[in-house]
Amino acid sequence: MRLLLVSDTHLPKRAKVLPPQLLDELPRADVVVHAGDWVDTATLDLLEDRARRLIAVYGNNDGPGLRARLPEVAYAELGGLRFGVVHETGPAQGRERRCAARFPELDVLVFGHSHIPWDTTADTGLRLLNPGSPTDRRRQPHCTYMTARVADGRLDEVTLHRLPRRT
Structure with missing residues (x-):
């Protein structure tokens, strides 16, 4: 099972459209995971239409229209x-411990907000993944997203993809 992980698209504030490279990944993904901060409902509509399966949440920048359609936490x-x-x-300091305590039943937690790619494992075995942002790199050198594969109860081939800078 191929996963496409994305967060913090912030359309149309940070960019007008999703990057073509990210859109090209949609038909290859069995599941698209979006960790919030869509900003517009058009992006949600697009992913609902094109993704085979979408698992998504709202973020702190998402208004009532998105909050009415998405949960704060998805499982x-x-x-x-x-x-x-x-x-x-929350803050990077202590993230693994906090998340493992908050989500003891999980194997993998996908999150966003910081726009900073993250891939660590808590002492409990919880894998934490933040794909960064495909449209707003903030202080990062590149806009990013992730892909991964789930097979036989294992997560592997977790790959951070760097997007070319927009001109």
Whole structure:
């Protein structure tokens, strides 16, 4: 099972459209995970139309229209792994400990908010993934997203993809 992980699209504030490279990944993904801060409902509509399966949450920049359609936290079993999705996890310091305590039942937690890619594992075995942002790199050198594969109850091939700078 191929996953496409994305967060913090912030359309149309940070960019007018999703990057073509990211859109090209949609038909290859069995599941698209979006960890919030969509800003517009058009992007949600687009991913709902094009994704085979979408697991998504709202973020702190998402208004009433998105909050009415999305949960704050989403859960799914994918290929034998228990996934959670949330937008915000707090400061980087102590993140693994906090998230492991908040989500003891999960194997993988996908989050956003910081626009900073993140891939760590808590002492409990909880894998924490932040794909960064495909449209707003902030202080990062590149806009990013992630892909991963779930097979036989294992998460592997977790890959951070760097997008070319927009001109």
